[in-house]
Amino acid sequence: MSLPNLWQRIRNTARDRSPDVEFQAEIEEHVRLLAEHYRGQGMTEEEACLAARRQFGNQTLIQEDRRAKKIIPVIESLQGDLVYAARMLRKNPGFAVAAAVTLTLGIGANTAIFSVCNAVLFKPLPFYEPDRIVMLWEQTATGAVMTVAPANFADWRNESRSFSEMAALNPNSSFILPSQNETARLAGAAVSSNFFSLLGVRFALGRNFLAEEDRPGANHVAILSYRVWQERFGADRDIIGRQVKLNDTSYTVTGVLPADFRFGSSAADFQPRNQGVVDQFLVNAPGDQFDIWAPIALNAEKLQRGTHPLRVIARLKPGVPLAQAQAELNVIATHLAHQYPADNRDKGIAAVPLKEQATGTVRVALQMLLIAVGLVLLIACANVANLFLSRAAARRSEMAVRVALGAGRGRIAQQLLTESLLLAGIAGTAGFFLALIVISVLSPYLPADLSRAGGVRPDARILAFTASISVASGIVFGLGPLFGTARAQAGEWLKASNRVAGGGQSLLRNGLAVAQIAIALILLIGTGLMVRSFVKLIHVAPGYRSEGVLTGRLSLPRSRYPDNHQIAVFERGLLEQLEGSPAIQSAGFTTYLPLSGSDNGWAFLIEGRPPLPTGIFNFAKYRPVSAGYFETLGIPILRGRSFTRGDEREGSPWVVVINESMARKYWGAEDPIGQRLRFGSATWRTVIGVVGDVRHEGLGGEMKPEMYVPMEHAPNVESGPTIVVRTALDAGSASAQLRESVSAVDRTIPVDRIETMDQLLSRSVAQPRFRTVVLAAFSILAFVMASIGVYGVINYLVIQRTREFGIRMSMGATQTDVLRLVLRRAAALIGAGTFLGVAGAVLLVRFITKLLFQTAPVDPLTFAAVPVVLAIVALTASYVPARRATRVDPMIALRYE
């Protein structure tokens, strides 16, 4: 059959019947003419008609022949099958609803998870040829990646040949935008002038930075995010070229980014990311998108090798594979290590595809959920297949009649598949809408790093996914009955009429039940592990008391608060203001709040120790704080004393408080109190106290050496301190009081990110909680479906053997005997399923090792408890029909059928 011909046939199949009528008319006209022709030869009217008909032959046959030629018979019979299938479903509403609901749940859950994966993992990043964009990191000898020193960035850019462009971004800047009603702090970033052109951004208004604007002195130009342009500048189209005051300095606006421009869904997307277990449990900071962009203007002063503030992106030249670029980077790294041993010793360069970077920690979790939800669908299919098998047995005589009337196996298969696909189609449609509802309901609860899924819209890819899993599951559960029916011969079926299924079918049934138990068990064990891991995670002591603490970030403009002294004066003023209120128990400042996602560290020297070899440093996290910080957050003072106001006074001796880890690591058994160290400046700082460790990066994070210094003596100007307040007030009135107090000291200072410490803690475990809860929901669904599956199989077995039980009981078997008989069969199925499930779980858990916090993948408790619980429930489910078997009245059973 040629292609156009096939197309013609399809069209004819679908089209109305008017060609038939036309053809009929043509034939009739022919016969009429023929009759006329014969009349002309002298026949009578009647004779002529008869002769004409005879001469023409069988009209109906020709018409049918024509139709068969014009259409595809399968499709035509499909219409009949569909009508018939719909009728069958309507006639068995119980069956139809049970099967449709089971499948809808399975398909809906799959579509929902796929939509999230689609939005977060599968959709290409919204940049020009995003696959060729990589992020470059410095890499230590241990393989850990870190942000990049400006001087190194400059060298990489000059020496590499694999990249068409390389650009740097420094996210550590913020801008204060004054306005009549409310001064706002906007997240800002400094970028090289080629940053946006490398990504391939088309500006909504205006233009990118020019290369000459990327120089010190010429760099007072800014690019605005679409959001800020809309909200702060009233979408004014004349904004380009206008001056705006940022941090009390004038900037000329050169461009506005498009509305959909996002660089990462959260700031954490572009943190150096190590592929370790711990990574899955660290805080992902709230997803601030940058609102103000300015040129980075790297000059000799900024081109240092000792500080590491930069994120570097690069575009691979066409045709250069990642491995080749990486090889070149390795050579450059070796060269730089040789040239600058003090800073670059043992430093490598790691190139990470942007996509991988942007989905690092959620990828594993989402893949796990996608697999889990796929398993749920398998169980659902098994349940529906079971329902179909039961019904196939009931429809045996119908099939027998069909075969006897000449239906081939293909024809029967077509009809059965039509029924299962119709059901799958209904369930698929319902599941699709179910998924849309679930996503829109759950969106607000998605953890920050999945927030991209919040705006999930049904697209062609999701529709295609739902359609294909629906069709696939329709075929999967539709095939079961086919295998069941194909074995027997029509004659046997007719004779057997209403008698029970043959061996082939019950084998299939038992297999399905065993598989369901095994899959449900794998999911439950996975859930058990995740729950245990999560419980362990949230029971980790953070090192501070989170309840009753409110935090808020302040932004002090450089123009009026140029140095730490001015800042400290402001802070003291605010603390005094707050402490005047009876509801405030205590208050303090820090620059790097635990769980905030921001952090900093410094290399230091200890007085009196021999000098360290080149390129080796003592390193500790560094935290400028105010007096009252430890007390407010409830960080215990273990030795020595805390900071007092006296330590912050001008001219007071420089002091430092260290944490337990730092004391242990650098002093061991020695007492660090009174020892001196220095960093960031030549002045020695005396250790005056040791405080408890704090899990700064999240509950799953490691304890790292930390040193605290008074704000006044911090080596950097700390313009964005965070205030912490311990109060008995509820969060709402406490934050109102905080805002009030701040504006009492300086009306123009914006306060943002007002959150309680408990909120921060809760959000810090949002992703582990999300994946645990979702997996638990799937497992429970799987568990219920599998239990129903076992019930169904045992129930069927009881119906099947009612007569036999009747005979047994009339021959003297007791109820207990019958009960034992049925339960033994159930126990065999459950035992086999449990065994396979445990074996499968042992094989599969290693894929979720990364997602487990302090929990061994083959956790003995989980592996022992979960199968027992599952087995008990499954056995209980089979007890119900088993019980019914014992109540069989022998007389009725014998007359059965």
Added chain:
Amino acid sequence: MSKGRRAKNTRSEVLQGTLDLMILKTLQAMGPLHGFGIARRLELLSQDVLHLNEGTVYTSLLRMQQAGWIAAEWGASENNRKAKFYSITKAGIRQLAKETEDWERISGVIGRVLTT
């Protein structure tokens, strides 16, 4: 049921092959004709040697239409009734040439076999 259809198919197959050829030739020689006209022409030429169910002409026409050898168009018949006129296409002319050649070759062979 299926057996019956197969038997009919084999019988009409032989007929169809030659019928197609004859109809193509007729259309080439006479120009556009309706089904009735084709049947009359064939009746005339066969001179009662060949008995033809005229309905099968339509089956053949349909098949050749699908193969693209002939085209159909609505027009008015001699006594001004609506009728479908069939005409031979370029592909049909090629087919006719090919089938004529085949026919001559095969009938030549059969003729030789039968006469020796």
